[in-house]
Amino acid sequence: MPKKILIIDDEADMQTYLKVLFEKAGYETMIAANGEEALVMLTDMQPDLITLDVLMPRKSGLNFFQALRSGDTTKNIPVIVVSGIAGHREFFDSDPPGGPIAFVDKPIVPDKFLGQVKKLLGE
Template sequence: MNHEVHMSKKILIIDDDPDIVSYLKDVFDEAGFTTFVASNGVEGLERAQVHRPDLITLDMDMPGRGGTLFYVKLRQEPSLAEIPVIVISGVGPRPPAINKNVPVLSKPVDPQKTLALAKEMMGA
């Protein structure tokens, strides 16, 4: 196996729906990114601290205000505050806690659009 040694960008996918997770993972993996997965905000924060992703996709419709809480905590942490976030949401208006310049994609997710946006936000 010949692996090119290039730093591939890392994406953290936070969603409690396994179908969405595996779908996004496939989209990003095929594009050559390294992906990590978390099924809730608490796990997401831990993964973010460990892996220092270049981008986070965040589901808002997780139990326990998962998305909003995660976002607020992420931004409070100096080492993580600069990581770009794409919110992926099935329903409703933009949560007030989410910064205006954070893009919100609605489900079902368009793979091309998601990928283009991810690359743009990571400067990849």
């Protein structure tokens, strides 16, 4: 059964890009346009990994991450933060509790990015 990846990004093009990339690599994808939408989705499903943008309307990536890590059922989900903001990893705790976290700068290199995804998924 394919593993599920939740893509959280407000940019439609980014959503499409990651969706095609992951599906081509054999993963199942779900899309949320912001943190708020993603938290609603997490009440019904449990993804194996989340890719997270930082700057988004309604609920930013950082706020979503804090909510994610404070939920009993969601705190161990691995997260890859994908952002074009220079030094975006500074916004997050250096060693946050819960599941693993990785940071990727835009623009991504597809093979390298998929390698990190596999690593976080333990493949």
